[in-house]
Amino acid sequence: xxxxxxxxxxxxxxxxxxxxxxxxxxxxxxxxxxxxxxxxxxxxxxxxxxxxxxxxxxxxxxxxxxxxxxxxxxxxxxxxxxxxxxxxxxxxxxxxxxxxxxxxxxxxxxxxxxxxxxxxxxxxxxxxxxxxxxxxxxxxxxxxxxxxxxxxxxxxxxxxxxxxxxxxxxxxxxxxxxxxxxxxxxxxxxxxxxxxxxxxxxxxxxxxxxxxxxxxxxxxxxxxxxxxxxxxxxxxxxxxxxxxx
Amino acid sequence: xxxxxxxxxxxxxxxxxxxxxxxxxxxxxxxxxxxxxxxxxxxxxxxxxxxxxxxxxxxxxxxxxxxxxxxxxxxxxxxxxxxxxxxxxxxxxxxxxxxxxxxxxxxxxxxxxxxxxxxxxxxxxxxxxxxxxxxxxxxxxxxxxxxxxxxxxxxxxxxxxxxxxxxxxxxxxxxxxx
Numbered sequence: 001x002x003x004x005x006x007x008x009x010x011x012x013x014x015x016x017x018x019x020x021x022x023x024x025x026x027x028x029x030x031x032x033x034x035x036x037x038x039x040x041x042x043x044x045x046x047x048x049x050x051x052x053x054x055x056x057x058x059x060x061x062x063x064x065x066x067x068x069x070x071x072x073x074x075x076x077x078x079x080x081x082x083x084x085x086x087x088x089x090x091x092x093x094x095x096x097x098x099x100x101x102x103x104x105x106x107x108x109x110x111x112x113x114x115x116x117x118x119x120x121x122x123x124x125x126x127x128x129x130x131x132x133x134x135x136x137x138x139x140x141x142x143x144x145x146x147x148x149x150x151x152x153x154x155x156x157x158x159x160x161x162x163x164x165x166x167x168x169x170x171x172x173x174x175x176x177x178x179x180x181x182x183x184x185x186x187x188x189x190x191x192x193x194x195x196x197x198x199x200x201x202x203x204x205x206x207x208x209x210x211x212x213x214x215x216x217x218x219x220x221x222x223x224x225x226x227x228x229x230x231x232x233x234x235x236x237x238x239x240x241x242x243x244x245x
Numbered sequence: 246x247x248x249x250x251x252x253x254x255x256x257x258x259x260x261x262x263x264x265x266x267x268x269x270x271x272x273x274x275x276x277x278x279x280x281x282x283x284x285x286x287x288x289x290x291x292x293x294x295x296x297x298x299x300x301x302x303x304x305x306x307x308x309x310x311x312x313x314x315x316x317x318x319x320x321x322x323x324x325x326x327x328x329x330x331x332x333x334x335x336x337x338x339x340x341x342x343x344x345x346x347x348x349x350x351x352x353x354x355x356x357x358x359x360x361x362x363x364x365x366x367x368x369x370x371x372x373x374x375x376x377x378x379x380x381x382x383x384x385x386x387x388x389x390x391x392x393x394x395x396x397x398x399x400x401x402x403x404x405x406x407x408x409x410x411x412x413x414x415x416x417x418x419x420x421x422x423x
Contacts, residue, residue, distance in 0.1 A: 005384065009416050012366040013385050021278040025292055026270075029299045033266045036303050037258070226329065230301035230322045233399035243332050 199229050207241035215244065251315035259306045270299065273319060280320065280386040284327050284379060286371065294330060298323045313396065320387040321397040324379065331375065362420050369419030377412035384409055 197205075202225055209218040222242055225232070234242065249257075249265075251272065257265035277298065282291035301322050309318070370378060376398075383389045383397060395405035 006413055006417065008420070009366075009413055010385060012363055012416070012420060013370075015363050016367055016370075018275075019279045019282055020275050021292070021295060025296060026274065029296055030267055030270060032300055033258075033270070033303050034263045037261065037263045037266070037306075226325065227301065227304060230305050230325060231318055233321075233325075235399075239328075239332075 197228075199225070199232055202228075203234070203238055203242055207238070210242060210244040218242065218244065252311035255306070255309050255315050256311065259309055266303070269315070273316070276386040276388075277319065277323060280382045281323060281327070283370065283382055283386075284375070285330065290330070294323075294326050298326050301326070314393065316387055317389060317393045317397055320383055320389060324383075324397050327379070365419045366416060369416050373412050373415060377408045377415070380405060380408035381412040381416070 202221070206218050206221045206225065209215075209221060225242075249268070251269060254265040254269040258269065278291075278295050281295045281298065282288060285291045285294060298319070302319060305322075370381070373381065379398065380394055383394045384391075387393075387397075389397060391406045391409060392402055394409065395402045398405065
């Protein structure tokens with residue numbers, strides 16, 4: 001039952017005046033098609049409902065930026081470590097907290113250029129003892145190579161332990177800061193580009209406006225809805241509610 | 246070589262090919278124009294609606310997915326535009342009165358029988374209830390099947406079929422019996 005066509009009626013219909021849109025109308029529509037296409041030329045041609053990827057991508061970039069900023073903020077010299085350092089200095093050498101990043105680059109050079117005497121090493125190693133695992137390992141290797149370097153090896157191992165401890169603390173800092181990120185991202189996403197309103201809640205809102213007698217707003221919203229969803233089919237009930245006529 | 250389908254053209258336009266829209270427009274401009282004008286009967290209103298339909302097609306290109314024939318989609322948008330238009334003015338305004346379309350006025354008495362028949366047909370088409378006329382126009386101009394008419398006008402197939410049959414019966418009666 002796909003075709004109910006009556007040839008005679010079809011012929012009569014075709015014999016009616018062959019209406020054509022005027023050239024000016026054609027020109028306006030084609031110009032609009034080109035202009036709107038150029039105005040919204042997609043970079044990667046997002047498809048249909050996937051256009052919100054742009055907003056999501058922007059929000060994700062923002063969240064990442066905020067997260068990195070927060071992380072950098074929290075990664076400043078650990079007050080806990082700096083507070084305990086003097087106490088450690090007053091105690092034994094093995095209690096020395098790991099030298100922070102200040103000496104990271106200088107540490108290997110110091111380790112390599114230091115004299116072989118363990119007595120002379122001890123004060124020199126206090127500062128660059130274990131900034132990172134790499135110089136620590138290097139110091140450890142040297143200590144093994146040199147029979148007299150037992151204190152150095154002990155320092156290095158201690159420093160390695162400190163470094164691991166530090167890494168663990170950083171992990172816990174990251175873990176603490178992680179729950180805060182979605183909120184920041186959520187707010188950012190909301191600021192960047194709200195996703196298009198879904199048809200059903202939108203219609204409900206229009207119906208609500210209509211029921212409150214705010215017809216001008218309802219008309220505007222309905223027009224906007226029609227622009228956003230031109231082929232959306234309203235149910236009779238919903239149509240009566242949103243049009244109110 | 247197979248002709249590029251409407252759906253492919255629309256997808257190409259969505260992807261940034263403005264020329265695809267021009268091809269698409271050239272294919273459907275006349276039939277959509279006739280459909281709209283014969284639905285509202287006022288040339289000025291019809292042209293405004295016609296333009297609005299195409300602008301909505303343009304604006305909705307990003308959401309277009311070829312789930313149905315492009316023609317069905319296009320005429321669904323046109324239907325929605327017409328419904329909005331009718332609702333704003335009240336259905337009675339599209340009943341019998343309105344601006345005459347050029348060529349719909351009766352021909353002089355000395356015209357041939359065929360032209361009289363055609364005039365009766367035009368008058369009968371104009372006198373059809375809007376929903377029946379729309380079903381007929383969607384069928385003739387849009388080339389929509391009963392199922393597609395039902396989809397475009399958001400009704401069931403039985404209702405669409407019934408509207409179309411009533412329309413055709415009235416038109417046939419007008420042509421056959423004057």
